[in-house]
Amino acid sequence: MRRNADFSNQFRMVGETLSMAPDVFLRDLWYMPALASSLRPGDMRREMLLGEPVLLGRMKDGALFAMRDICPHRGVPLSAGRIMPEGSVECPYHGWRFKGDGQCSKIPSLTGEETLDIQKIKVRSYPVREQDGLIWVYMAAKPGGAPKSEPPRAGSSHPMRWTETQTFRCGIDHAVIGLMDPAHGPYVHAHWWWKKTPRVKEKHYAPLPNGFVMTPHKPSKPVYSLLGDVTTEITFELPSTRFEIIRGKLFGLTFKVVGMTVCTPRDAETTDVIQTFWWPGWLNFIYPFFWTLGPTFIGDDRKIVELQREGLKFNPNLMLIQDSDQPAIWYHRVKKAWAESVENGTDFVNPVQERTLRWKS
Ligand code: FES
Numbered sequence: 001m002r003r004n005a006d007f008s009n010q011f012r013m014v015g016e017t018l019s020m021a022p023d024v025f026l027r028d029l030w031y032m033p034a035l036a037s038s039l040r041p042g043d044m045r046r047e048m049l050l051g052e053p054v055l056l057g058r059m060k061d062g063a064l065f066a067m068r069d070i071c072p073h074r075g076v077p078l079s080a081g082r083i084m085p086e087g088s089v090e091c092p093y094h095g096w097r098f099k100g101d102g103q104c105s106k107i108p109s110l111t112g113e114e115t116l117d118i119q120k121i122k123v124r125s126y127p128v129r130e131q132d133g134l135i136w137v138y139m140a141a142k143p144g145g146a147p148k149s150e151p152p153r154a155g156s157s158h159p160m161r162w163t164e165t166q167t168f169r170c171g172i173d174h175a176v177i178g179l180m181d182p183a184h185g186p187y188v189h190a191h192w193w194w195k196k197t198p199r200v201k202e203k204h205y206a207p208l209p210n211g212f213v214m215t216p217h218k219p220s221k222p223v224y225s226l227l228g229d230v231t232t233e234i235t236f237e238l239p240s241t242r243f244e245i246i247r248g249k250l251f252g253l254t255f256k257v258v259g260m261t262v263c264t265p266r267d268a269e270t271t272d273v274i275q276t277f278w279w280p281g282w283l284n285f286i287y288p289f290f291w292t293l294g295p296t297f298i299g300d301d302r303k304i305v306e307l308q309r310e311g312l313k314f315n316p317n318l319m320l321i322q323d324s325d326q327p328a329i330w331y332h333r334v335k336k337a338w339a340e341s342v343e344n345g346t347d348f349v350n351p352v353q354e355r356t357l358r359w360k361s
């Protein structure tokens, strides 16, 4: 009985959520737009994030910075300027300079006799972190807002071994839902190395601070047998971070492989799906599998959302069903609760309850 009530409720809630303007991004969270290795000292470039042009760069001393890629003087993109040796960005139009925190440090046309206080001129800056070989940018609800948390950690002591980025032409919600959808596997990823005859699955889920986890279990896909006898645990936390933690023992040695997938919203209709893996060096024999199969696997998901776009442009009502769409339902609930907590300035209360889900895939 509860299930039915739950279902119809959710059905309406989700129907509205999916058909509303897709440009509502969650704030007060960290997003991951780029790998740390993609910015050498003295590099900078525009990175679109949540529909905002962000100038992401590294001063010559290696310090990372992120600021709005719009010169406050007359709007020229600062990314078209240059990084100066003393640690500032120079606008290409009139040469105004800005420090990494957005503070204006020089206006070349001033003679020194003016009353203008350049200390009052600032570009919006964004908190930025570099860890695990990744760059995280904090998108505050209020411009200039200080981070209320730190970005997620990969929790691996090994360097990043493999990464792949693909651009999905869809909003963040469809990218995220596609990632956590257990029922599409046999159709979208119908490769011999992934496919298995569909059977009933039963997986246990528990809440996490900002999301939920499919608790450790033995994976059924044949490709995991490369690693011997393993268990895997899959987490999801807002805004769009999924970790898969595979633990096992091979040749008498225990190991941990960590996979992270983030959906980074560039704008309302463009989302980068960035996947990264860490594992110990002695497991490097798995590299060729990632190198050959990884892009194909993510590409499967990318192609299906492009096809989905052909239907979504008519703004249809959509359905989420029990139990296979339950993770997607949780995603919407967690997202809604987060948006409300930011809006009202209240603590976030995770609506997810511990539960076992059953589906066939
Ligand atoms: S527009 Fe940037 S210095 Fe004038």
Ligand SMILES: [Fe+2]
Pocket (backbone or CB within 6 Å): 178, 179, 184, 188, 189, 301
């Ligand atoms: Fe998929």
